[in-house]
Amino acid sequence: MRRYFGRKLLIYILTFFLAVTIDWLIPRFMPGNPVQTMLSRAALRAEAVEVMYGYYTRAFGLDVPIWQQYLNFWNALFHGDLGTSVYMFPQPVTKVIMRAVPYDIFLLLPAILLSWYAGNHFGAFAARTKWLDNTILPVGYILTATPYMWLGILLAWVFGIVLGVFPIAGAYSFALRPHLSWTFIRSVLHHWFLPFASLFLVMFGGWAIGMRNMIIYELEADYSHYLEALGAPRRLVRKYAFRNAILPQITGLALQLGVIAAGALVTEVVFSYPGIGYLILAAIQNQDYFLIQGCFLFIIIGVLLANFAIDIAYVIVDPRTRLGMTGEAA
Amino acid sequence: MSLQVENLTVYYQTLRGDVQALESATFTVADGEIMGLAGESGCGKTTLAHSLIRLTPPMRFVEGRVELDDEELPVWDMERMNDFRFKKISIIPQYAMNAMNPTRKIGKMTSELLESRKVDFKATLPELKRRLNLVELSHDVLNMYPIELSGGMKQRMVMVLSTLMNPSLLIADEVTSALDVSSQKAVVEMLVGFRDRGFVKSLIVITHDISILYQIADSIMIMYAGQLAEKASTEVIIHAPRHPYTKLLIASLPKVGVKYSEKRLTGIPGSPPLLLDPPIGCRFRERCPVAFEKCLDVPPFIEIEKDHFVACWKEFEKNAQA
Numbered sequence: 250m251r252r253y254f255g256r257k258l259l260i261y262i263l264t265f266f267l268a269v270t271i272d273w274l275i276p277r278f279m280p281g282n283p284v285q286t287m288l289s290r291a292a293l294r295a296e297a298v299e300v301m302y303g304y305y306t307r308a309f310g311l312d313v314p315i316w317q318q319y320l321n322f323w324n325a326l327f328h329g330d331l332g333t334s335v336y337m338f339p340q341p342v343t344k345v346i347m348r349a350v351p352y353d354i355f356l357l358l359p360a361i362l363l364s365w366y367a368g369n370h371f372g373a374f375a376a377r378t379k380w381l382d383n384t385i386l387p388v389g390y391i392l393t394a395t396p397y398m399w400l401g402i403l404l405a406w407v408f409g410i411v412l413g414v415f416p417i418a419g420a421y422s423f424a425l426r427p428h429l430s431w432t433f434i435r436s437v438l439h440h441w442f443l444p445f446a447s448l449f450l451v452m453f454g455g456w457a458i459g460m461r462n463m464i465i466y467e468l469e470a471d472y473s474h475y476l477e478a479l480g481a482p483r484r485l486v487r488k489y490a491f492r493n494a495i496l497p498q499i500t501g502l503a504l505q506l507g508v509i510a511a512g513a514l515v516t517e518v519v520f521s522y523p524g525i526g527y528l529i530l531a532a533i534q535n536q537d538y539f540l541i542q543g544c545f546l547f548i549i550i551g552v553l554l555a556n557f558a559i560d561i562a563y564v565i566v567d568p569r570t571r572l573g574m575t576g577e578a579a
Numbered sequence: 580m581s582l583q584v585e586n587l588t589v590y591y592q593t594l595r596g597d598v599q600a601l602e603s604a605t606f607t608v609a610d611g612e613i614m615g616l617a618g619e620s621g622c623g624k625t626t627l628a629h630s631l632i633r634l635t636p637p638m639r640f641v642e643g644r645v646e647l648d649d650e651e652l653p654v655w656d657m658e659r660m661n662d663f664r665f666k667k668i669s670i671i672p673q674y675a676m677n678a679m680n681p682t683r684k685i686g687k688m689t690s691e692l693l694e695s696r697k698v699d700f701k702a703t704l705p706e707l708k709r710r711l712n713l714v715e716l717s718h719d720v721l722n723m724y725p726i727e728l729s730g731g732m733k734q735r736m737v738m739v740l741s742t743l744m745n746p747s748l749l750i751a752d753e754v755t756s757a758l759d760v761s762s763q764k765a766v767v768e769m770l771v772g773f774r775d776r777g778f779v780k781s782l783i784v785i786t787h788d789i790s791i792l793y794q795i796a797d798s799i800m801i802m803y804a805g806q807l808a809e810k811a812s813t814e815v816i817i818h819a820p821r822h823p824y825t826k827l828l829i830a831s832l833p834k835v836g837v838k839y840s841e842k843r844l845t846g847i848p849g850s851p852p853l854l855l856d857p858p859i860g861c862r863f864r865e866r867c868p869v870a871f872e873k874c875l876d877v878p879p880f881i882e883i884e885k886d887h888f889v890a891c892w893k894e895f896e897k898n899a900q901a
């Protein structure tokens with residue numbers, strides 16, 4: 250057990266190290282100069298630009314040799330310092346990201362968890378239930394096959410513009426300041442519903458179809474046939490099949506949860522929802538390398554944590570991994 | 580009569596047509612009888628076994644009648660068969676190595692299975708443990724997952740599980756083929772022990788390995804390409820077979836009575852016909868050294884001497900002359 254997790258941990262640390270290095274490299278090898286970009290927008294006089302350029306280069310720590318920059322980067326990283334945003338200067342990147350994260354979690358966590366739960370149960374139920382298999386599953390296929398962008402826009406158009414029952418931009422009414430009151434909470438939920446529903450629908454279809462196919466496969470496994478041969482009722486056979494079919498779905502779930510860190514780019518763009526996805530787009534548009542870097546770092550950590558969670562979850566639910574850890578097989 | 584099968588015909592439905600894997604099987608297995616079922620790979624042994632207990636698509640019930648202890652088995656009805664499965668008729672499947680759910684502890688699985696059949700697990704537990712002792716498994720296996728058991732242990736565990744409800748008939752499909760020679764012997768002897776103790780009344784033991792049947796079977800039934808060829812007591816099948824296929828089969832084995840467990844049913848020229856479009860009449864015709872025009876009709880499976888059944892026109896002629 251200790252060796253298993255030790256080895257895993259080593260792999261995670263290596264991956265983290267590599268990913269962070271690449272993340273550090275990206276802005277430095279990208280065309281364009283962030284400081285220049287920012288200054289050019291300010292439309293200053295030439296001599297002022299020069300002074301400002303020197304000032305900002307120092308402020309961003311770009312005036313030291315590249316290896317020093319790399320070491321400084323790691324040092325700052327361990328102090329939770331991801332630099333300063335260019336696009337929202339002079340706010341620190343960490344603060345900008347932390348402001349966006351709650352929206353991501355609020356939007357994605359319920360969408361992922363609920364769609365996972367409902368989709369899996371529905372898929373398992375639909376498998377080998379003729380009328381459902383023939384009616385509702387095709388709908389699932391259509392849902393997952395639909396380009397998400399298209400579905401999002403369609404929902405926004407129908408409910409936001411044609412029917413006008415839901416707002417289609419922002420996380421709460423622009424007329425409100427965040428505070429704790431029913432009006433504000435209602436506004437937040439109101440703005441949350443469409444992006445949530447669009448994500449839920451698409452993910453639900455995916456989980457349901459995946460589960461249905463897995464169950465059909467498991468029902469043909471030897472252990473299912475044996476149970477049937479011993480006269481086990483359909484309910485028990487299906488329960489066992491579900492237990493085994495859920496394993497790959499747990500992996501899928503954890504991966505999705507890791508991606509929360511990345512936000513839901515398209516959703517957040519379509520509904521102008523201020524999560525990380527929206528932030529990444531803004532950062533790219535503004536060539537805000539430090540913000541991009543910060544966002545990516547955040548995603549790296551999220552994905553690695555999620556993977557680690559999968560490893561642990563598997564050890565708990567699948568005895569085969571637990572045993573593999575003592576042998577060399579793992 | 581424990582088991583009585585009449586005209587049982589079961590096909591596999593495939594996109595290319597019906598695979599005629601079991602054609603008009605008619606035979607009986609007496610109370611207390613251990614009947615060996617042998618034949619080349621693909622001749623329909625597993626099909627016959629599954630037809631009796633778990634007939635699911637792509638298998639298709641064509642016709643036939645099965646009686647067990649004078650009660651008709653509704654083999655074509657998945658739901659109604661449930662009343663008989665496990666309690667009256669049971670199976671150790673050919674895939675016994677993978678028969679147990681990988682993610683449930685064996686004891687837990689057993690208890691869930693029993694409870695689902697309205698059997699009190701607690702009350703059954705002492706008997707279960709007694710039987711584990713008999714097959715030399717520690718009680719700890721109940722707390723283990725299937726992968727923690729060796730192949731032989733899994734085989735014995737499934738054996739105990741399948742027979743826990745004291746069925747009238749147990750079908751053991753290739754229980755030895757995955758094991759080494761010494762565990763083969765142990766497993767086979769345990770099967771006989773189960774019969775002797777009355778855990779099961781009758782047994783059908785399916786195998787390629789006639790030497791095993793020679794050790795334990797009271798009678799042997801030979802199949803060829805979906806048809807029954809011959810059934811008689813073990814001594815008769817080994818020493819005085821009548822069907823040309825059985826004769827070739829026995830002759831192809833090393834000396835009778837000595838160990839020939841390594842030898843499989845090969846060594847006969849030609850290969851069995853495809854069952855998707857089998858030849859008419861006797862399916863052994865193309866390989867049979869004594870085939871004649873009559874063999875274009877299907878030979879019936881007839882008792883030519885007491886407890887000796889054969890399906891061969893040539894033998895019927897000889898019998899008529901004698």
Ligand SMILES: Nc1ncnc2c1ncn2[C@@H]1O[C@H](COP(=O)(O)OP(=O)(O)OP(=O)(O)O)[C@@H](O)[C@H]1O
Pocket residue numbers: 591592593598600618619620621622623624625626627637673787854
């Ligand atoms: N699911 C299936 N679909 C179509 N044909 C099948 C299917 N299962 C078996 N068959 C065919 O039915 C015939 C009998 O197969 P069966 O498994 O009963 O043979 P067997 O005597 O048990 O062979 P073995 O000794 O290899 O276990 C074979 O010709 C096989 O190709």
Ligand code: SF4
Pocket residue numbers: 822823824861862863864865867868869870871873874878890891892893894
């Ligand atoms: S019936 Fe004819 S072909 Fe078949 S075994 Fe007898 S002699 Fe041979």
Ligand SMILES: [Mg+2]
Pocket residue numbers: 624625626673752753
């Ligand atoms: Mg078989």
